[in-house]
Amino acid sequence: MTSQRPPGSFPVKFQGRTFTPKSNYWKTGEVGMSRLTKATRLDPMRDTIRYVRFLDDFPAIPINNYWADISGAVQSRTDPKVYVVQSSRELIQRCIVMATDPGDLVLDPTCGSGTTATVAEQWGRRWITMDTSRVALTLARTRLMAARYPWYLLADSREGRAKEAALTKRPPAETPVYGDLRQGFVYERVPHVTLKSIANNPLIDEIWEKWQQVLEPLRGELNTAMDKAWEEWEIPRDSGEPWDSGSAKAHAIARDASRPEAERISALAIIAHNLGPSFTFETLPEKPRFPWPQEAEAAHAQWWAARIARQKEIDASIAARADVEYLYDKPYVDNARVRVAGPFTVESLSPHRVLPASEEELIDEIEAAEGRRSASDAALADQDFATIVIDYLRAEGVKQQQKGDRVTFESLVPWPGNFIGASGTFFEGENGPERRAAILIGPEYGTVGRQDLVAAAREAVDARFDVLIACAFNFDAHSSELGNLGSLRILKARINPDMHMSAELKNTGRGNMFVVFGEPDVDILDEGGEMIRVKVNGVDVFDPNTGDIRSNDTKGIAAWFIDTDYNEESFFVRHAYFLGDNDPYKSLKTALQSEIDADAWATLYSDTSRPFARPQSSRIAVKVINHFGDEVMKVFRV
Structure with a gap:
């Protein structure tokens, strides 16, 4: 309760004694000391007083430099091993959540199995990952596209604001929402009760005064019935006069049904010898005490019921006025939805720069x-x-x-x-x-x-x-x-x-x-309006048997993408479509383990794109990928 800085060194009266700091100062002023006393947050110790702190004042542990809770730094036990140097998911998750915010960009120059990209995708971070091995890229792409991700409540959403209002007991804001990821999620939080927050809480005084009007008359009735002059801190928790120590010990033995019957009978004999009256196992009182007068028992029970109610109300006011710490690794999840990764956003095609x-x-x-x-x-x-x-x-x-x-x-x-x-x-x-x-x-x-x-x-x-x-x-x-x-x-x-x-x-x-992998056979469906479409017919390949160019159908195309405004530097996947003679719809349902909107899927499983506006750059780029993962891109002027 003391520190090397003021506010003061005044005397404090507590439980009938007066305390003053010997060399330092109290951590709070007289008003704060009064509120700590009313909140039962002080405890006497010889010639000084201590501050009482409870475990649930701050039920969280800050993470330090030693991460003993992460079992393996190389591979997670919860993820199957698919790559020889697969990193621990928990380890990467802690680094990303600790060092970034939702919407930030995470770069992993050595992709491997795609753990960093998968964790970044889960936690709403943008990401770029790369590798020189086709094996690593294929594993990472499969892992990303086939995974199910939780749907976290966005702070900038109607659902998120409703959840926030329920947590803070305040009406939600009525301003427009835009679903901005950079606003973050709605996180779980824990109170952080401090001595300062209690000392500065005026509700404690109001609650104290209200309950004193109930407690003081009951204390007077109890003192009158018992012919005592008990102060509040002297009122015993249990009613009745306690037995002597020997009788209390015999009482515990006699009520213990697991002990031999001979020991229990001997204990009854000790109680009769010490106290006079004889008891049986059935008539032995529950507590080793002499009963109080009926008036005292009633006043005592009422006083403690009111005393407990006062403490609960004070504790609630402390928790409500305390600061909170957000648990950034525990956002609230909407279990009614599931999230999947979309197509990869940017694939760099810029030529490597070399020195003259x-x-x-x-x-x-x-x-x-x-x-x-x-x-x-x-x-x-x-x-x-x-x-x-x-x-x-x-x-x-x-x-x-x-x-x-x-x-x-x-x-x-x-x-x-x-x-x-x-x-x-x-x-x-x-x-x-x-x-x-x-x-x-x-x-x-x-x-x-x-x-x-x-x-x-x-x-x-x-x-x-x-x-x-x-x-x-x-x-x-x-x-x-x-x-x-x-x-x-x-x-x-x-x-x-x-x-x-x-x-x-x-x-x-x-x-x-x-x-x-030959040239994509593409038609630009241009009807002269503001919107255009693209139709892919197949891939033109060189026939070594004839020396001619042969056009294949779309069965050999696994996916095709459109950058509707190509800037000649990077290919942005703005439209993504899937083809092939297999059944990707069934494969996707199996991977996601959930039903998929058939109408929505029909817009993706198509050889003709949805309409899009004419590009400002006058160029579009079409990328086609076959089932082996080979890809080719062609640029068109529009």
Whole structure:
């Protein structure tokens, strides 16, 4: 009750004694001390008084730097292990909830199994996650899209305001609601009762005065009936005069039915010897006390009933006026709804930025001069990567969507061109003519652009190649607009990111390291009005048996997305649709374990988009994804 700072060192009268702080000051003033006394929050101890604190004054424990309640830092016991280095869901959840607010952006540069993205999605955080492995991305996408997430009550919603009003006992605000996630959720809260909140609570005085008008007359009746002068703190909790200690101990033994009967009979004999009257087990009183006069018993019972009622009312006023602490990991859930992840919002397609050649050469020279790198390291690195690509091409060829559509090379050797890195031959069909293919090998870490394809295609035409196959990890958006240069076919073969793990993978010839996923066959349904629509007919693919372009139907399309206002930097999924000859509706119902609105699903399972406004950028982008996860994008001017 004392501190090194004022407000004062005045004497305090408590339970018939006077206390003063010896060297310090009381933590509150005279009014505050009076309210602490009335609230039964003081306790005498020798020559000073203490402040009484209850466990439910603050029934929460702040989290410190030692998280002993998280069992495993690597993998959660509640989540099945689907990835070799899967992180603990509880660990990631604590970090995100502690460090971010709803609507904040969480970045995970190493996706893995998608734990960070899944937790961020659950807690209403925006997220970006990435990885170089198709396995990791597929696992993360499946985990995100098939999960069920709780529907937390938004603070900026009618339901959330109604819940908040019920918790605070105040009428809800009548201002408009917008469902703004950044306003947060409606959280559970706990009171945080402090000495200051009690000392500054004027309701305690009002409640005290009201109940004193009831308690004081009853105390007077009790003192008169018992011929006592008890103060309030001296009134015993139980009525009746207590027996002596020996009789009280024998009383406990006699009433204990689990003891041997001989012990209980001996205890009755001790009571009769000490007190005089004899008792049986049936006539033994419940409490070891002599009864009070009837008037005293009645006044005592009424006084304690009023005393308890006063304390409950004071405690309620303390809890109502106390500060609250929000439990940000316990928002209220609307169990009548379930939430699922929508389509991924942003997928970056920006080309990788590289230094100009002159700066690269300067850096190489400086590092070579300092002995940190030889002058030929860069050339050797490119040569090693090109050799790996050629080896895989020679063993596996280039796969397309149909199983039979595979370009298998009869021969494949390096080619000393400026853009073309290899030359190969293959046969069209079983007995078809032999064709020569020029191989453009893209950078190990970078993107092939339209200008690269044009330069390589011109070199291939001059060398009289029949087909140009560009192999790269990624192509920029405008490269999809170039499908041929004159009679030269241009195929864009996307390299599986697992190529970076070539040292760990065996060259078995059974993988899909190079996949050509053709151009989307799309119609723009433009009737001249303000709104337009898009219809996808299939995918145009190169037929190695005939050398022609063949159009497939929509059965090979798993999903297709539209960016209705493409900015040439990032692809924003503004429309998402699903196709395929399987039954994704049934699969989705199984994954979500709930019914789905058939009309709503019909707007998603379609080869024709919903109408949308003409883009301000005059460009739209359509991305098509097949069942293998391969994707291709095409940009249209509208």
